[in-house]
Amino acid sequence: MSSPRAILEYGLSSGNTGLVQLLGLCPLLAVSNNAVNALGLGLATVLALxxxxxxxxxxxxxxxxxxxIPAFVMIIAxxxxxxxxxMRAWLPELHAVLGLFIPLIVTNCALMGRAEAFASRHSPGLAALDGFAIGLGFLWVLLAIGAVRELAGEGSLFAGAGALLGLPALEVSVPGYPGFLLAVLPIGAFVVLAVLVAIRQAWRLRRAEAAR
Structure with missing residues (x-):
């Protein structure tokens, strides 16, 4: 698995950390209460990987x-x-919202796992591409959960993007939406993740049946 195409496919789909390996679930579930938080932490994870x-x-x-291993830990830290x-210097509002989950990226098993399984055995270029692909796969799952929870729970999307990210054009809201409390509660993250995993499994089974 050393071609760029295979690396990207593994990170985004077949080896996705959020849907397949189920790594980094603490930030995946805790920070995904809205799309802005999910995007911020997801981009930080992509850069870190x-x-x-x-x-x-x-x-x-x-x-x-x-x-x-100690050397890898020091590099990651x-x-x-x-x-x-x-982030504290240039995005202080977002840093204040994400809080402890930014330094907790250090404990994300995906970073050490990819450092040991891939980066330590390949060139810097391929290793950087692998980290980008793994991070992007984590980002899209995190963003999908955050977007679904925010839309269902509050009837908005990227609310607060202007203050946190300086992107006011992204803000969308549904006037008069009453809100669905379950979606923004912690259990909502588990439900949305379970639905995404089920959708992916159903898609894989359908593809396998069609290939027969």
Whole structure:
């Protein structure tokens, strides 16, 4: 699985961290109460995965086998800390909303998993592409859950984008929508994720039957 097309397909679909491997569920479920929060954390995760994979691949020949895991942890921590500081400086409102979940990117199993399984065995270019693909797969699942929960729960989409991201044109709302409380409660995240997993499984089974 070293061609760019295979790497992208794995990250976005067959090896998707959110729908297939079910990694990083803590931020996936906790931050996805609206689309803006999901987009912010998703982009930070994409950047973290891309940078850490490239860095790990760049030093893979310089680290001994017995110290590679501590080295990977230090690289991941340094990258995530840099992202958090940059977000605090340039997007303070979004940083305040996401809070602890930004530094918790360090504990996302996908970062260490891809560093060990892929980045430590491939060139920096392919490793960066793998990190980008894995992060993008996580982002679209996170954004899909956040969008569905916000639309169903509050009748809006990207509400607050102007203040948090400086993107007022993205804000959409349904006037007079009464809201659906269950969607914005924590259980709503589990329900939406379960529906997405079920849709993907049904799609895979239909494709398999059609291929026979």
């Amino acid at each position: 891309t940078c850490t994979n490239a860095a790990v691949a760049g030093v893979r020949r310089l680290t001994r086998r017995d110290v590679r 340094a990258v995530v800390t840099s992202i958090e500081l940059a």
